[in-house]
Amino acid sequence: MEQIPITKQGFTALKKELEKLKTIDRPETIKAIETARAHGDLSENAEYHAAKERQSFIEGRIGEIGYKLGNAKVIDPETVSKDVVRFASKVLVENLDSEQEVEYMIVGADEADINQGKISVSSPLGRALIGKQPGDEAVLQAPGGKRVYEIIDIL
Structure with missing residues (x-):
């Protein structure tokens, strides 16, 4: 398994970013998708497509950070x-x-x-x-x- 070198400060910063993505950004995006759905026809709904794109980015970043933290080799x-x-x-x-x-x-x-x-x-x-x-x-x-x-x- 690949080890990813990271400093203690970098590890802490990634943990904070992951927490923010999970507790703030993800729920906000889910609400934005729900609001956009309420506007009707999704095929021409730019707000809906933007929110889905944001959701895709957030989920990808959560996976990326999770991988990095799981394989991190913290160096002081x-x-x-x-x-x-x-x-x-x-x-x-x-x-x-x-x-x-x-x-x-x-x-x-x-x-x-x-x-x-x-x-x-x-x-x-x-x-x-x-x-x-x-x-x-x-x-x-x-x-x-x-x-x-x-x-x-x-x-």
Whole structure:
């Protein structure tokens, strides 16, 4: 069975999203479908079709989150070794082209948020950083060309 790495915060966020989908979003959508049905002819009822589409999305997301939570391998960033970059590592890198230093945390796809400095382990930069040590260079091919980052420190 596939294990899906996730941080404690990411696990908690997924649990909250699942709870909201089940207790708020699903019942609201069921009511919207009932209301739309009351308007008559369903074949030309855009409100009904939109509500059914929303219901399909919600049920799919519930299944997806349930799978992820059931196969989650929760990793506490505080317990991650700082010898090499790995999942849940916080790493300080320097873009050698711009000489700009940036701090990133390597997280799962559901947790990634570049504005918070969290990049996905499956992103091009995330994949390039995994397994590297301070002093190593991570090279990746970006749409704008090759980029080179030096790992300054694992925090």
